[in-house]
Amino acid sequence: MMQKEQPRLTRRDFLRVATLGTGAVAAGGLGVLAAGAAPGGAGKPGGGAARNPLFVPPTITPIDYPLTAAPATVDLGGGQTSNQLAYNGLFPGPTLQASSGDQVSVDFSNRLTEETTVHWHGMVVPHEVDGHPLDAVAPGGTFSYQYQIRQRAALNWYHPHPHMLTASQVANGLAGAFILRDSVEAGLGLPSGAYEVPLIIRDADFDRQGNLIYKPRSSGYLGKEPLVNGTRRPKLDVDQGLYRFRVLDGANGRVFRLALSTGANFWIVGNDGGLLETPVQMTEAYISMGERLDLVVDFSGQGANSIFLRDLESGWDLLEFVSTNQPGHTRSVPTQLSAIPPLTAPVRTREFSFDGMSRINGQQYDLNRIDWQVPFGEVEKWVFRTNGNAPHPVHIHGMPFQVQGRTGGRGVVYPYERGWKDTVLLADGETVEVLVRFDAYKGLYLMHCHKLEHEDMGMMANFEVV
Ligand code: C2O
Ligand code: CU
Ligand code: CU
DSSP states (O other): OOOOOOOOOOHHHHHHHHHHHHHHHHTOOOSTTOOSSOSOGGGOTTOOSOOEEOOOOOEEOOSSEEEEEEEEEEEOSTTOEEEEEEETTBSSOOEEEEETTOEEEEEEEEOSSSOBOOEEETOOOOGGGTTOGGGOBOTTOEEEEEEEOOSOSEEEEEEOOOTTTHHHHHHTTOOEEEEEEOHHHHTTTOOOGGGEEEEEEEEEEEOTTOOEEOOOOTTOOOOSEEEETTEESEEEEEEESEEEEEEEEOOSSOOEEEEETTOOOEEEEEETTEEEEEEEEESEEEEOTTOEEEEEEEOTTOTTOOEEEEETTTOOEEEEEEEEEEEOOOOOOOSOOOOOOOOOOOSEEEEEEEETTTEETTBOOOTTOEEEEEOTTOEEEEEEEESSSOOEEEEESSSOEEEEEEESTTOSOOGGGOSOBSEEEEOTTOEEEEEEEOOSOOEEEEEEESSHHHHHHTOEEEEEEO
16 A cells, blocks of 8 residues: 555654664764764765756646645656655645735645645745644545735745644655745846756655655654755756755754855855845855755856755755856846845743743643734744753744844854744754734734654644734
């Protein structure tokens, strides 16, 4: 039978797996975030085997669009097939694309053997269509997600959000990109068409037949091998010019620190909530689970050499850029990108402690409990702290926020964390302050750790905008 049974993991199961996994954790000692798994394997710098062309999912306008979650057989590159889960048979799912003002309608069918939802990560939408776990679609069931795009250009994404089943469904293949466009972005002349490529980066494990498998660990799942757009050992042919990479960390539990193998600068022009005010030049950047980075990389001086997109935490070479030696996009990066009106003068402060692997302010998630109420339209300061077991990427549904400060740990707000964010990384010892104003919709919202194992174990809370 093709169907992969996904038994519901209880919190006790997670704890048991965690105990078994402790030996492996100690072996790490890598970057500042100490990701855990040792570097090496397929993506090792200089590794030998042939690389596969990067899969780029087709781009679709989601108007009356049928989307199905189901078991599927997908090609992970070079004819290596995997029996797993997929949206519309694709891994990642189709790249959805819409513009500000558009009316989206996605007719979803659940052909899994368990409940699921489709959550629109980063989207400003009413809670009825946000894929909240209370709105589960039963196996065999359908739901029509309909909403209007009321926000600026950005890279968002869609993934399941069922109660205590999110981690396994995402790890088993359910995720896709959702690109939003607007006139500000269109006027900038950033690389487009073949020169704009979404990169969904994650890690994975495989059984002996090459099928994607999920090995849950309460401390956060870490796979042994990187995947970019579902491709094992990917490569991309690049012309000599600028490329725009729309990067999403779609992993359950792995933080990446991206760099080019040459150590060269790249531009960061945007993040979760769209374009920054001005581009920033970096030689490396963190991206944690659920976060997005909008990178512009210049291959004009590459010559015939290959360059790699590298993860400095694991040492993996994630993607090989193979030079075509053809001329490419040569227009320069604009110096001014967008206007970001700053949030100021918060009327109150709320404090949130991310405790252990399953609690916020001492409490585990309860589907039916609402933990706090936020008045509509008021600026608030939210302070996120951890007492360990980080990294905890803190994610708020339905409304982007602005990061004000980080103390402890890395101790800085990186320039690419300015602008609008919906997920911010809390590493061990860190306190992060954000300003947020819920001025789009009243109703039920979620805040949670985007390490999906922590989310499923209860590091999540309902709140209400009133
Ligand atoms: Cu990307 Cu509540 O999730
Ligand atoms: Cu979300
Ligand atoms: Cu966490």
